[in-house]
Amino acid sequence: METGISYSKRKLHGKKYFRELLGRVEDISPSVRELMEMSRGGMEMFQAAQKKLIAALRYNAQIKERVERLMTIPSIGEITALT
Incomplete structure (x- = not known):
């Protein structure tokens, strides 16, 4: 982070980890x-x-029906088919 706080990028999107991170850091404005x-x-x-x-x-x-057909194509998942 730009403020010099160490954190795990992999875990940062988890609610629990984020709350723990905020509770742990004291040196930020x-x-x-x-x-x-x-x-x-x-x-x-x-x-x-x-x-x-x-x-x-x-x-x-x-x-x-169109989404189901598109999803039969390899590498086309639900999100791609819906767009």
Whole structure:
């Protein structure tokens, strides 16, 4: 991180690890802490919206058959087929 805090990139997206990281660091300014929390909040909001959109598209009768056909192509997964 730009503030000199060591962290695991692999674990950073986990809620528990992120909260532990914020609780562990004391040497960061309040503005950096607030920015980290806002960034985390934005990521969580995006993930929730993405899940809702994918769920809605997954059960859309107008595209269901087309998505299923596209997914028979090797390397084409659900997200690619939905786009």
